[in-house]
Amino acid sequence: MVRKSFGDPVAEDLRFVVKTVVGEENFVDMYPNKSNNYCCGGGGGYLQSGFTEARHEYGRMKLNQILATGANYCITPCHNCHAQVHDLSEHYEAGYHTVHLWTIICLALGCLGENERTYLGEDLAEVGL
């Protein structure tokens, strides 16, 4: 969406949304980012093509970017990214949580239901219930 379609302004918009819902002080950007970022490796049909080993290898770049931020949560704005980034954390036992952007928006709005918290860690699991 950023590199191939709408460019950096849409990446700025996403950062505005994320900072608004999590608080600016809790946001850590990854490097490189925006148009110069790396793909997570879940796109282009990878999750459906059955090449799981190659997909995990591909994702090491993203895994290392995430780990370098030191963040406990990685927010993903698309289903494919979520599936891949979540799977990378499990596969490499990286320990970070992967949440959809819309889950975190609902959490901030105070309307995230009890059974909609699969991807939250213990620290956020009870927040706003």
Added chain:
Amino acid sequence: MTKPDEIMDLSQIDHGVFRSFPFLQDHCITCGICSSSCPVSGIDGFDPRKLVRLISLGMKDEAVDSRWPWICTMCGKCQYVCPMDIHIPDLVRAVRSMRERDKVPGILHKGLEAAIRTGNNLGLPKEDFIFILEDVGEEIAEEPGFEGFTVPIDKDGANILTTIHNKLVNTHTEDLKHWWKIFYAAGEDWTVPSDQWEGTNWGLFTGDDQAMKTMVGRIADHMDRLKVKNLLWPE
């Protein structure tokens, strides 16, 4: 010293094979910047420079039969850094399109065929789809602050039409709730089509332009029929 014809069969080389490809592959200066930017370089011996070279040498079978075009995600990082602006992701997709359809990897072609035939990758009948949407809608209506919530299916003149990723009516129905709650909180006037609602378009991945056009055309038809101006296509 090893001679070129000991490495490969030079008689296979035919620069004319991919002449119709409009991706500027013949402008490649073999600098390798694409390869150093690519997250999948090194796997299966792949890197984008080699693929571009294979194409410009006209080595069709090697390119089409290999796993290379399928382990690339068409992310475009290589093109972003390429000094010659070679359209590598489009080139990859064009090579994917040359595979026989029954040799397309994984469930990609099967899912796409189901979508063309039934309107969604799962082959989920319309009644079942509506049942799931209404069921999830009723669960939301039971939560405080969402009293009276209903799912506006096929609503004429809504502001936003949203498509659905098949996994949201399969294994991940809670993700439907998040979207809909945000719409509700924002006072958004939205709708969802009762059939042909599939939000994924695997013709993009398999290089199938005709299928891709059919899928996009269905969404455009919904927009016309329901007189909706904005599309939320969250895939």
